Every structure is written in structure tokens, then in C-alpha cells.
Amino acid sequence: MTGTIVIAATPTPNGDLHVGHMAGPYLAGDVYARYLRADGRPVTYATCTDDSQSYMISTARTRGTTPAELCATSTARIRRSIEAMGISLAPLPPVDDAYRRTVLDFVTTLYREGRFELRTVRMPYARNAGVHLFDGLVKGECPACLAESCGGSCEGCGHPNHFDDLGDPRSVLDPADPVTSREVTVLVLPAESYREELTAYYAARESTWRQHSRQLIREILARPLPEIPITVPSPGWGIEAPFAETPGQILYPWIEAMPASIHSTWKAAGEPEGPVDLAWRAESGNRLVYFHGFDNVYSWGMLDLVMLLAHGGRYITPDANVCNEFYELENEKFSTSRNHLIRGADLVAEVPRDLVRFYLALTSPEDQRANFTREGLDRVTTRRLRGPWNELADRVEAAVAQPGEELKVTDDGRRRAAVIVERFRLCYDLTSFSLTRAAEGIVTQLGRLLTAERAEIGDLLLEVRTLLACAAPILIDVAAEAEAAGVELTLGTGAETIDAFLLPRLPEDVR
Numbered sequence: 169m170t171g172t173i174v175i176a177a178t179p180t181p182n183g184d185l186h187v188g189h190m191a192g193p194y195l196a197g198d199v200y201a202r203y204l205r206a207d208g209r210p211v212t213y214a215t216c217t218d219d220s221q222s223y224m225i226s227t228a229r230t231r232g233t234t235p236a237e238l239c240a241t242s243t244a245r246i247r248r249s250i251e252a253m254g255i256s257l258a259p260l261p262p263v264d265d266a267y268r269r270t271v272l273d274f275v276t277t278l279y280r281e282g283r284f285e286l287r288t289v290r291m292p293y294a295r296n297a298g299v300h301l302f303d304g305l306v307k308g309e310c311p312a313c314l315a316e317s318c319g320g321s322c323e324g325c326g327h328p329n330h331f332d333d334l335g336d337p338r339s340v341l342d343p344a345d346p347v348t349s350r351e352v353t354v355l356v357l358p359a360e361s362y363r364e365e366l367t368a369y370y371a372a373r374e375s376t377w378r379q380h381s382r383q384l385i386r387e388i389l390a391r392p393l394p395e396i397p398i399t400v401p402s403p404g405w406g407i408e409a410p411f412a413e414t415p416g417q418i419l420y421p422w423i424e425a426m427p428a429s430i431h432s433t434w435k436a437a438g439e440p441e442g443p444v445d446l447a448w449r450a451e452s453g454n455r456l457v458y459f460h461g462f463d464n465v466y467s468w469g470m471l472d473l474v475m476l477l478a479h480g481g482r483y484i485t486p487d488a489n490v491c492n493e494f495y496e497l498e499n500e501k502f503s504t505s506r507n508h509l510i511r512g513a514d515l516v517a518e519v520p521r522d523l524v525r526f527y528l529a530l531t532s533p534e535d536q537r538a539n540f541t542r543e544g545l546d547r548v549t550t551r552r553l554r555g556p557w558n559e560l561a562d563r564v565e566a567a568v569a570q571p572g573e574e575l576k577v578t579d580d581g582r583r584r585a586a587v588i589v590e591r592f593r594l595c596y597d598l599t600s601f602s603l604t605r606a607a608e609g610i611v612t613q614l615g616r617l618l619t620a621e622r623a624e625i626g627d628l629l630l631e632v633r634t635l636l637a638c639a640a641p642i643l644i645d646v647a648a649e650a651e652a653a654g655v656e657l658t659l660g661t662g663a664e665t666i667d668a669f670l671l672p673r674l675p676e677d678v679r
């Protein structure tokens with residue numbers, strides 16, 4: 169069946185997912201997937217842990233553990249956090265032999281087709297450790313913005329850096345270890361060879377990129393495009409590269425993202441017979457949408473796109489990359505190493521989940537940095553959501569004589585309900601996707617419905633039920649409670665009558 173494949177950025181299992189991650193891609197992807205399902209459109213929402221990343225080595229070193237142990241404990245925590253926040257992702261697939269087969273098939277196909285080129289490059293090299301440095305193993309001066317940056321891409325400006333692009337490189341594993349530069353021969357995929365296709369691709373999807381990401385893509389296109397590493401010297405972690413020309417090297421971790429997503433899509437579908445990548449083939453007719461942070465615009469928006477394009481029309485490409493900015497905690501960056509963070513699972517143990525999801529949606533870092541405060545969460549959700557919502561529930565209860573009773577709906581009621589649906593569709597459709605505006609829409613409609621005078625109770629109930637259906641991708645528990653009581657949450661508004669119902673209340677405390 170043709171549908172939409174929604175992929176959230178693959179989390180690196182070097183720690184739990186905190187509220188900053190949730191407010192970024194995971195909640196946004198969840199709301200989008202729930203909206204599509206409510207609209208009767210088939211959707212697969214999947215991701216996969218990003219086990220091969222070099223950050224596994226640096227974090228494990230700091231914590232005094234091994235990458236494998238760190239991976240196992242963090243993956244279990246990430247699974248729990250996703251579940252606790254009600255993120256409707258398919259279960260995280262294990263990174264096992266089947267996963268590695270999918271990655272190797274994807275990459276060796278390109279190798280056989282002659283897409284890769286051998287390059288002798290210079291890379292930073294930690295002399296005492298005897299390790300070539302890249303990505304999370306190295307820090308230095310970003311060539312594009314001069315800020316301190318890790319290898320791969322800069323968290324601040326988003327520009328890529330590979331090989332010896334960083335100025336004054338230092339080893340993250342041991343800053344005292346002298347870093348020199350060494351020649352090494354690796355396989356690369358020159359992005360420049362795909363410039364024409366890339367330019368046409370971005371031009372066709374301009375309207376779906378948020379402004380900051382669109383600007384970064386333009387900046388990258390204005391320079392010579394990077395040579396994407398396919399292999400790098402092994403730091404002792406990652407998938408061994410199976411190529412004769414590059415002995416002792418691993419696959420560059422970022423190139424696993426596409427086969428990882430193909431693999432997790434296949435697992436989410438229940439491992440159907442036939443080729444693993446069938447759902448991603450161009451002839452499937454499926455749509456593809458990514459949710460990720462601004463810091464992944466280069467990797468997900470260009471590097472991995474080139475990996476798909478290099479397969480020569482075999483695969484679908486994303487309709488949109490929905491990118492978020494950073495989310496801060498009390499006006500400082502979330503930081504696992506400084507323990508400056510709040511985990512989603514801890515928060516929903518104290519505050520009803522719908523209130524947390526509403527607040528994260530309302531303050532979602534869509535176009536610029538946004539800030540989480542616990543005081544803000546309590547104040548805003550009490551005054552703007554729970555108070556008016558429960559008042560509306562009282563109003564409905566006072567108006568409804570008999571739940572289940574069939575009530576008349578007028579043209580005017582249907583017109584208003586259609587307007588509500590239209591407003592929310594604007595928030596959930598890709599060209600104008602905005603969790604913030606959807607959350608604001610809930611507040612606006614609540615305020616209006618508290619005092620709206622309606623001659624027909626059926627009209628009021630249709631508007632309330634439509635609001636509940638439109639809010640359901642965010643307020644998942646109250647929506648589930650209504651559905652369990654027999655309320656049909658539909659985005660259609662054409663009925664002549666409506667069955668009277670009671671609006672479930674938002675809880676004061678965690679149930």
C-alpha cells in the first residue's frame with residue numbers, strides 16, 4: 169500500500185533522549201504521523217539507533233565504560249523515553265547482522281557501480297593513541313564560522329568539515345595527545361558530481377524548508393561541494409569496510425543513515441517478504457519525510473541525499489526535511505555531561521503527559537532557539553490549557569442531558585467545524601507545519617467555545633468534537649479517553665446529527 173514513511177533523526181545511543189530532543193524531531197514527527205493516521209493515510213514512523221558514531225567512543229571514555237556497554241544501556245533508556253512520551257515510533261530495531269547486511273548491500277551496490285573514488289587525504293592523527301581523528305574524536309576551528317566545532321559538521325553554523333578542514337585540531341579523547349596530520353587513502357563520493365540533481369531537488373522543495381535551513385543549503389551550494397567520506401581509518405568501533413583498497417577502515421558512520429532508515433522501515437512493516445528496500449524504491453510511490461535538527465541539515469539534507477541519488481533513481485527522496493533549532497533548558501544548552509537536563513520520562517512521572525506534550529509543542533524551537541522552564545510549563549499549561557479545557561468540559565456536561573442522544577447539527581455548525589479543521593490542517597501540512605501554531609490554535613478555539621452562544625447544542629458539540637479531533641495528535645491521552653467512551657474523532661464535519669458526549673477533563677495530577 170502506498171503511504172508516507174516518516175523518519176526521525178537516528179538517535180546516538182550515548183545517553184538518554186532528553187526533553188530537548190523530544191521537543192525537536194521526535195514529538196514533531198509523532199504529531200505529523202498521528203495527523204496522517206487520523207486522516208486515514210497509511211504511515212510508517214520509524215527510526216533506528218545510530219550505534220556506529222564515533223561519539224560512542226568519546227562518551228564511553230568519559231564515563232569509564234565501553235562503547236558496547238554504553239550502547240546497550242542507552243538504547244534501553246531511549247526506548248523507555250520514547251514510550252513514556254507517547255511517541256508513536258515503531259519499536260527501535262536491534263542493530264544486528266540483518267541491519268549490517270542492509271548497510272553493506274546499500275554501500276557495496278554503489279561500490280560495484282563505480283560511484284566511489286579513491287583519494288589520498290590528510291587527516292588529524294593523535295600521535296600517542298595512534299588514531300586518525302574525525303567527527304566526535306576531534307575538535308578544532310570551524311572553517312566556515314571560526315567557532316569551536318567537532319568534525320563532520322559544525323553545530324553552530326551547520327557547515328560541513330571533513331578530513332583536515334578543521335583549524336588547530338585537538339583530540340577529544342586526550343587533549344594532551346599531540347595531534348599531527350597524516351596521509352591516508354580512503355574512498356569518497358564527490359558530492360560535486362551531483363550538483364545539478366541537488367540544485368533541481370532543492371529548487372523543487374524550497375517551500376518545505378524552514379528559512380534557516382534553506383539559507384544553509386544555499387551557502388553550501390555556493391561553495392565547492394564536499395567529498396563525502398565513504399571509509400575512514402578504524403578507531404576500533406563501527407562497521408568494517410569490505411573493500412580491498414581500504415584495509416583496516418570502517419564505513420563512515422554518517423553514510424549508514426539511509427540504509428538504517430530503510431532497515432527500520434522494513435522492520436516496522438513486520439519484515440515483509442522480498443527485498444528489504446522495497447518500500448523505498450521509486451516505484452513504490454511512497455512519500456518520504458524527515459524530521460531532524462538544524463545541526464543535521466548537512467548530513468540528512470545533503471550527504472545522505474547524495475547517497476540516495478548515487479543509486480540513480482532507484483530510491484524515493486524526501487518530500488521535506490522538517491528541521492528544528494536548539495531547545496534550551498533555563499536559557500542554557502541541555503547538557504548530559506553537566507547533568508543540565510530533564511528527561512521526558514522523569515517529567516511525565518510528575519506532570520500529566522498531555523500537558524507536557526502541549527507545552528513542548530507550544531514552545532517548539534521551529535524557527536529559532538526556544539527555552540524550557542519548569543515554572544513556565546506549570547503556569548502556561550494551567551492557565552492556557554487545563555483551566556479553559558476543564559471549564560469547557562463543565563459547560564458541555566451542563567448542556568448535555570443524555571450522553572448518546574442524537575442531536576441536530578445545522579449548516580452553521582458544520583461551517584464552523586470546517587473552519588476549525590482547515591486552520592489545523594494548515595499547522596499539520598508540510599508546507600506550513602507548525603506545532604507552535606497548532607498548540608496556539610487549541611488555546612484560541614478553547615477561549616472562543618467557552619462563551620459561544622449556540623441555539624443548537626448539537627452545533628456546540630460538533631465544534632468541541634472537531635477541536636478534540638484536531639488537538640488529538642498533541643493531546644493523546646484525553647483523545648484516547650474520549651475514543652474509549654465511544655466518541656468518534658474524525659476530521660470530517662459533514663454529519664446531519666451528532667451523538668451527545670462528555671468532554672474528558674485534563675487531569676490535575678499524574679494518574
Ligand SMILES: [Zn+2]
Nearest residue numbers: 310313322325
Ligand atoms: Zn561553523
